[in-house]
Amino acid sequence: MISSRQADVRTGRASVLPAAAAVALLASVATSLVIGTGGIGYGDLVSVIGVRLGLPVEPLAPLTDSLIWQLRIPRVLLAATVGAALAVCGAVLQALTRNALADPYLLGVSSGASTGAVLVVVTGIGSTVGVTAGALAGALSAFGLLLLLLRGSGLDSLRVVLTGVVVGQLFTALTSLLLMASGDADTTRSVTYWLLGSLASARWDGVILCAIATASALLVARYYASSLDALGFGADTAASVGVDVRRTRLVLLVVTSTLTAVAVSAVGAIGFVGLIVPHGVRFLAGPLHRTLLPYSAVAGAVFLVWADALARVLLAPQEVPVGVFTALAGVPLFLLILRRRGEL
Amino acid sequence: MRLDADHLTWETAGRRILHAVTLDVRPGETLGIIGPNGSGKSTLLRCLAGLRTPSAGTVRYDGRDIARFTAKRLAHYVAFVEQDAQVASELRVADVVMLGRTPYRSPWRGSDERDQAIVAEELERMGLSHLRDRPWRGLSGGERQRAHIARGLAQRTGCLLLDEPVNHLDIRHQLELLGMLASSPTTVLISLHDLTLAARFCDRLALLDHGRLVALGPPGEVLAGDLVRAVFGVDARLETDHVGHPIVTLHTVTELEAPSAVVSTEQGDRA
Numbered sequence: 177m178i179s180s181r182q183a184d185v186r187t188g189r190a191s192v193l194p195a196a197a198a199v200a201l202l203a204s205v206a207t208s209l210v211i212g213t214g215g216i217g218y219g220d221l222v223s224v225i226g227v228r229l230g231l232p233v234e235p236l237a238p239l240t241d242s243l244i245w246q247l248r249i250p251r252v253l254l255a256a257t258v259g260a261a262l263a264v265c266g267a268v269l270q271a272l273t274r275n276a277l278a279d280p281y282l283l284g285v286s287s288g289a290s291t292g293a294v295l296v297v298v299t300g301i302g303s304t305v306g307v308t309a310g311a312l313a314g315a316l317s318a319f320g321l322l323l324l325l326l327r328g329s330g331l332d333s334l335r336v337v338l339t340g341v342v343v344g345q346l347f348t349a350l351t352s353l354l355l356m357a358s359g360d361a362d363t364t365r366s367v368t369y370w371l372l373g374s375l376a377s378a379r380w381d382g383v384i385l386c387a388i389a390t391a392s393a394l395l396v397a398r399y400y401a402s403s404l405d406a407l408g409f410g411a412d413t414a415a416s417v418g419v420d421v422r423r424t425r426l427v428l429l430v431v432t433s434t435l436t437a438v439a440v441s442a443v444g445a446i447g448f449v450g451l452i453v454p455h456g457v458r459f460l461a462g463p464l465h466r467t468l469l470p471y472s473a474v475a476g477a478v479f480l481v482w483a484d485a486l487a488r489v490l491l492a493p494q495e496v497p498v499g500v501f502t503a504l505a506g507v508p509l510f511l512l513i514l515r516r517r518g519e520l
Numbered sequence: 521m522r523l524d525a526d527h528l529t530w531e532t533a534g535r536r537i538l539h540a541v542t543l544d545v546r547p548g549e550t551l552g553i554i555g556p557n558g559s560g561k562s563t564l565l566r567c568l569a570g571l572r573t574p575s576a577g578t579v580r581y582d583g584r585d586i587a588r589f590t591a592k593r594l595a596h597y598v599a600f601v602e603q604d605a606q607v608a609s610e611l612r613v614a615d616v617v618m619l620g621r622t623p624y625r626s627p628w629r630g631s632d633e634r635d636q637a638i639v640a641e642e643l644e645r646m647g648l649s650h651l652r653d654r655p656w657r658g659l660s661g662g663e664r665q666r667a668h669i670a671r672g673l674a675q676r677t678g679c680l681l682l683d684e685p686v687n688h689l690d691i692r693h694q695l696e697l698l699g700m701l702a703s704s705p706t707t708v709l710i711s712l713h714d715l716t717l718a719a720r721f722c723d724r725l726a727l728l729d730h731g732r733l734v735a736l737g738p739p740g741e742v743l744a745g746d747l748v749r750a751v752f753g754v755d756a757r758l759e760t761d762h763v764g765h766p767i768v769t770l771h772t773v774t775e776l777e778a779p780s781a782v783v784s785t786e787q788g789d790r791a
Binding site for chain 2: 398399400401402403405406408409410412413415416417418419420421458462463464466
């Protein structure tokens, strides 16, 4: 009886969730667009977008129009895509490492991406593509080092998070060294702010790059969804149900590194999104990756959109780096998971 | 399905775990793999399942060498159930059994009615239907083991390899599981510690010692000779119980020597 009722709840949720997810995402984006400086209303949004679509609407004053179109809209959309990207990375890495604490930030991949991006910035080659390429090289180096240090015990070793933290510290130190060596006070200040994770410099090109990367990565990860389910039972069990374990790991490690690199080069290293979001989604939509991955993407988008809205208004006109809020939410959850595993 | 291994050798870190094991398992046969701890039972099963690439030798299913198989194709021939079922997963029991249908599903498609029916059937066979919506983390060791076996069965392969499938099961489930496997048309390879169960349910036994296959034959032959004493260091006697099932009585070598030792001490005292 109990089990059939649980099944009913599940199927009930399954039919409501897609609609709920879509509504939550649209409402969050719309609300976040009108929150903050400038006194923007929903009517202003309609007119800004209407003008772009060639609809017969009253155009706004050029200053307000460019505030909304050039700053606010890209910023909120970037928050949504980066949030989705980090949540998907977290969900995939947790499955690959069989560790509930895995996320691109805690495994040191974000720090590696930061180092690569900063290297490109201080040497002054800095185009968007150059910074992203640097971040990708950094992220892959961090992953390579992590795998090297875990050689022998395997990717799903219990040491993976501890090793990841060490790798992250190394790359953070390298980043500081690069910044100090560059000796330019302005660069140092802006890069330091970016390193903490901030959406203040969001532009349309970053939004588009990040959206394409996130959508492609989600598609690839979704292709491997049942492989990720099977990997939860270890490499041998996964292989015996037909999963090509080596290929799955390789493809998904490269995909998550790339996505992390794109996210970091757009907004800096925002931590804990990949940790928090998949845990919440497992609770609501269940642990199967077929549903976990897309809902993590949506929930990650909603989460970061709200975190960024908070970052804009809490100490206005002063802006708080959004990474501060995600860390404030993530650290207690990290401790909760550790405690549940009986390691604290 | 016929399974044959030819001079199968496996080495790791310079140590040879399997020494040129050659065996041939007939279609529908139940082969028991016995041997002391560290004799290579798990490694042999993993090599046969294609999970370890042998350093030398070949494994063939129905005459086809698995070295060139993709993981997915291999999963259509053989299912493997690991010994250690201790995994912290949040999947439901039915989802875990559904993993056995992975090799038949396209990545984009969910489970179809046939998959659902097979999963329901295997849950029923393993006595787990009432637990189908329970989360994995809430199961007992024996329930997890049965769920893993149901997952292996759901793969519907011609050959099933099980590494110590009864070590967490209660006595009734041990007998039921082994009886079901022995009477199934599937070719079954199963590693066991309990020699009575091995003698009763297996058509033939393979005795491993330090990675070498030292005996392969019907239980009566393998257990009757001095081999068990040489390999396990215990004395085994194959007898028959009141309903005609084989039963293996075991004594450590010192136990057998003890009575005479006691007698001789008494004699010594008397003298």
